[in-house]
Amino acid sequence: MPRPREFDEQDAVARATELFHRRGYHATSTRDLGEALALNPSSLYRAFGDKHALFLRALDHYQQCESARCATALEGDRPVRAVLRDWLCTLADPTDPPGCFVVNTATELGTDDPDAARRVQAGFDAMTAAIADLLRRSVADGELPADLDPDAAADLLFTTATGLRVRHRAGHDARRLHAVVDQALRALG
DSSP: OOOOOOSOHHHHHHHHHHHHHHHOSTTOOHHHHHHHHTOOHHHHHHHHSSHHHHHHHHHHHHHHHHHHHHHHHTOSSSOHHHHHHHHHHHHHSOOSSOSOHHHHHHHHHTTSSHHHHHHHHHHHHHHHHHHHHHHHHHHHTTSSOTTOOHHHHHHHHHHHHHHHHHHHHTTOOHHHHHHHHHHHHHTTO
């Protein structure tokens, strides 16, 4: 009879998420994961299969958390520019670890890892769609100009958000990045 697991699998995935977010896929060894999760190699493999499978679970976990955080940030009955400014500025504010795990994965692995690339693209698509939905509602409510193209504007704002996360990870000054946010929002008309 197999012994029951003596660890919380969801907690282990959350800790792996933080480690992969901080260090990246290639710089995180199986040994690093074992130490961070307090698991010996055989327990790690038995629970998660291999490093890559755990990485994908960590990426999924991060995206679920980030999607919920983004949805909360983009809702409300405040003016759309204030909602977008607050959300975009949080992407440039200090966090630990810095940057975005999805964006970091995109820059580290690109399209070389098809499983990760599909997850990255799904995350990018979901974020862009959430922004476009907000912009459509704001155009329909008369808050934004009727001739605004919500899809093109959402692409611009998503690209700005991605750039903010890369620059944040690179250590750029948050005040400068907040100025970028203000400039991008002027494009909404």
